Amino acid sequence: LESEGHELVVTTPGAFLGKTKSCIVVKHRGKKTNEVKTTNLNHIFVTGRGVTVSSNVIEFCSERHIPIDYIRFDGKPYARLYSFYDQNARIQLAQLAACGNEKGSAFAKSIVYGKIKNQLNLAKYYHKYRKEKDSTFSTLFREKTSRIELHLKELGETNDSDHDILRGKLFSIEGRAAQNYWEITKRLLAGMLVFEGREGKGATDVVNSMLNYGYGILQAKVWDAVIRSSLSPFISFLHKPQRNKPTFIFDLIEQFRVQAVDRVIFSMINKGVEVTMEKERLSNKTKTRLIGHILERMNTYEKYRGRRIRFVEIIREQARGAALYFTGETKKYLPYIGKW
Known part of the structure; x- marks a missing residue:
């Protein structure tokens, strides 16, 4: 189903999300732990504590209307980043x-x-x-x-x-x-x-x-x-x-x-x-x-x-x-x- 859209879920406490030319890269303590193709990425969930998201990732997601949702330990969403252009x-x-x-x-x-x-x-x-x-x-x-x-x-x-x-x-x-x-x-x-x-x-x-x-x-x-x-x-x-x-x-x-x-x-x-x-x-x-x-x-x-x-x-x-x-x-x- 990746061709039609996929999600990235970040569960590791203290992880860092950065961006390369074609991927979102997840690092922990300076070491790359995962990378996801940006093609058809449609949602990012952050469930881990202390996760850092780079401004490059935020800008990329904003331009492509990809929301970033932050979820507490009990499942309650407490923050969201999304493009402010989606309004009428x-x-x-x-x-x-x-x-x-x-x-x-x-x-x-x-x-x-x-x-x-x-x-x-x-x-x-x-x-x-x-x-x-x-x-x-x-x-x-x-x-x-x-x-x-x-x-x-x-x-x-x-x-x-x-x-x-x-x-x-x-x-x-x-x-x-x-x-x-x-x-x-x-x-x-x-x-x-x-x-x-x-x-x-x-x-x-x-x-x-x-x-x-x-x-x-x-x-x-x-x-x-x-x-x-x-x-x-x-x-x-x-x-x-x-x-x-x-x-x-x-x-x-x-x-x-x-x-x-x-x-x-x-x-x-x-x-x-x-x-x-x-x-x-x-x-x-x-x-x-x-x-x-x-x-x-x-x-x-x-x-x-x-x-x-x-x-x-x-x-x-x-x-x-x-x-x-x-x-x-x-x-x-x-x-x-x-x-x-």
């Missing part, structure tokens, strides 16, 4: 205008629908292979998915002229659907790893830590798609705008979490890939394996509205779709829904 005031003004009308409310509902539908579809996917082997899982599956279906029906009937009130209703539906989804997940992983339920910031178990880290990698990809589409990361509809928080990224990412991260991690666990913690953090080996699997998923082809394209391109198409929707060039925003 017309699109962002249309995005802002949608905050005060039905267009923004419809977008928020669409995002919640996409997230819940993807959770339901992934549960169905695993039930397809477990129903003959695990009657307990099958019974739980029927109970929980019937509730999720009811939540989807409730979502379709939910409306309010006050967007703040609508936002609260949408989060209520999303939260109740998610509770059923994570209860299915708990049973799915039983006997392989301990998973008592979803926990975000501060998680110390391996499953939640992997989910949090994976969502951080996904967030960087979604942010890149948003910037490429000239959208503002800070003008949001489902999540309430907050100072210094990219709440539109939080909106858009919801439709991708299940297929981009959850499915990848559950598959790793089911296949017996070794995943471990060190001092209540993911071990470096586990991080490296997880990043590799997530990026492999990003470059996997799937059918999308009549075309076969990579998952990362689907993310970009969904961001472009949002821009077209806000500017009035399309009448409806359709969320991404993965097949099962």
